[in-house]
Amino acid sequence: MRSAAIVAICALMLSGCVSASPEATAANDPFEPANRAVYKFDQRFDKYVLLPVAGFYFYYMPRPMRRGLHNVLTNLELPATFANDVLQGEFSRAGTTLGRFTLNSTIGLGGFVDVATTIGLYYHHTDFGETLGRYGIPEGPFLVLPIIGPDPPRDLLGDAVDIALNPLFYVPPAAPLYEHALSAGAANGGATFETRIPHIVLRRELERGSVDSYATMRSTYRQVRAGDVDWGLPPMDESGDK
16 A cells, blocks of 8 residues: 555656746746645645634633643754754754753653753754755755645755654654554644644745745745745845855
């Protein structure tokens, strides 16, 4: 069954590559027909599943409990953030991340209480996809995944590495590998739940007045990720030299 699913996905991508328009090829989006189909599915999923669930979550869950859960999940992301800070040479930020994780994991009751922010150790996020970008690795052909959304190969690989750096990936030690990945992946997804909702609303507003909402989404994603990768780097002149 799993092999059949892989073959089907490969066939879908190959068909998209063959029928991609010259404009899509120029935009490094060889799978555009398949990506557009997945994008439409994601739009429906957001509208009929994610946004209603989010409304229920924000309306019925008490704010202190919701904030505490968010704090725990973001705290679990900090080992990955720390590793990527180090790999990016951002040692000051790495120190802040390590301090946050240490304080919130102990005094903050496993991250439920954000003690670190009160003493000036502020949260920031970075990921392995950004790290690869800092080292000049291109994002690869544009790719849209069901539910996850846009996730080109560089960022997809980055997601896998970040999940492997989540503490839940190693608890309990005797569990099968797929259970480790599922638990850590769920934690990573839960941590971005509150931040993704405003992004969905903003994206829908941007796309509402667009002639081609898919092209708008693709352009916006690339601009945001380029900003993430270039954070703190020296500006480039018109020739591309730093």
